[in-house]
Amino acid sequence: MVDARILNTAAALNAAIVELASKQPVSRITVSDVTREAGINRATFYAHHSSPSALLASVLTSDLDEVRRVDAEERAAGEREPSLITRDAVASTAAHIDRFLPVYRLALSDRTDGTTQHVLASHLEVSCLQHLRDSVSPDRVPGDPALVAAFVANGLVGAIALAATSELWDKDRVADVLMAMMPAWWD
Template identity: 35%
Template sequence: MDARQRRSQERLYAAVLRLAAERPVADLSVTAVANEAGVHRSTFYEHAASPADLLEAALLAELDELREGLLADDTAEVPDAVRGVTADVLRHVERHAAIYRRGLGTGSTGGSLHAMLSNHFRETSRQLLDAARVEVRVEAPGVPDDVVADLATRFIADGTVGVIEGWLAGDLDVDDLLTAYAALLPPWWPSHADHPSTRR
């Protein structure tokens, strides 16, 4: 992607995030987002097929940057690194709370971001497992280890999205949510409540 395309992408991401904070992304048109970004409709289609696709790309760009930070330093203590990036993800959700409240909802215009977040968390877990920074220590006689690992990453991912959805419906601050979340995690996941890095 050249510098011009990068600038257009940044403007489109900023525009869709602003507009989606005000109303459901299903109500946004390509023309509205392009006008907000100050680009032509044809430029919009160079980056996304629809406002919903653009919104997911904008959110994932922020989430991917956080994951890259987690995976870049392989000398950091894993529980501390995982807890730190979890806090950063929650702050990302908090910044875009209006978008996530709608996107994680169960109504006719909600739910579109559940799969996006779940897939992101699953991929993070998979990369941690592949790098041997996390080990799934679960006994399931007769079930292949790779199947158990896959089920475990799905369990963590969808459970985390559920926790976030519940958090957005309440009034806990990030630190209190981290305490509750850590207590809910299985003991083998690196941010469990028994680890010193999760104690306040």
């Protein structure tokens, strides 16, 4: 069983970085800013994370990992049409962006720090590669699966970045557009 103090510290750190990163890019957030917001000391911060960017990456990755977990479970169950499962994963990714929209808006506009873009691209790349290996017949994949996964993931990130940093953001509309961009052979 995990100590309640550790859980409380993690929750305070997570809330602090989301609050701070909603107001300014993570590249300008200091450890002192996070510790002050979370009500903890520097030693405690460094016991959990190496930097504000690493903390933000952890928060976003944890939320995105849940999207991948649900997708994998649904595909393994085999009870639903694969294209509907993909649609749900895309919609869940758009909902993730929506939950953290102020963070993404600032982060994806910040040319001095690529933490958030890297987190999103890495998550999508791993998810795409997992999908290609587990759910798409190898003869349908037009080349090296790792290259295809990187291409699809980074294309999705580019489209998400444009939508999230403009007035175009509407999670449902963005999910519809992202689904329309997916290769026809995907499912």
